[in-house]
Amino acid sequence: MMEFTDRQGRGVVLEDITDENWRSVADVAPADDQRRFVAALGARYLLLSLRGGVWTSLAVRAGEEVVGHVMWAYDDEDGTHWIGGMIVNADEQGQGVGRLAVRALLRRLAALPDCREVRLSYHPDNAPAAALYKSLGFEPTGDFEDEEVVAALSAAAATTA
């Protein structure tokens, strides 16, 4: 468990969306100048998950508090799993929560029997996101999705990320 502890010593875990946590997940918000990279509120992603049947939202909890949102999906066209909607509340960033949340999700996805590769995309100007994903082993595929860089990590690498 120590491995998944942020710089404040809080345990970081992913939780399903529940009657208790959905309001906090809906309120998750990036810094104002990060809204060009992601939705202004977790609510946008939460609704996409609820409506679409494609994405599955998860709450990112640090200690007692919900501090972020992340979601995943399976793309049956190319048989890859995708991560999206990663937001840590503006005042909770830089403490290790984002890295722990992505690592926890990578392990969860890699454990699925049909998982062979995990993909995600980020805006080319989003340097913090690019640095985070690169440090976990993601490599750009050369593809772009909605003007975002698509990067991939094998399931084998995701297991130990």
Ligand SMILES: CC(C)(COP(=O)(O)OP(=O)(O)OC[C@H]1O[C@@H](n2cnc3c(N)ncnc32)[C@H](O)[C@@H]1OP(=O)(O)O)[C@@H](O)C(=O)NCCC(=O)NCCS
């Ligand atoms: C990207 C984001 C989720 C990272 O969450 P976080 O909790 O701040 O991340 P961490 O504290 O775990 O830091 C993880 C890594 O991100 C990178 N990083 C974080 N902040 C950074 C900054 N200001 N500048 C450069 N790199 C940064 C670093 O590589 C860092 O690793 P390090 O601390 O070992 O150097 C968060 O900044 C965020 O919510 N941003 C707005 C939404 C967004 O852009 N989401 C990603 C969409 S693809």
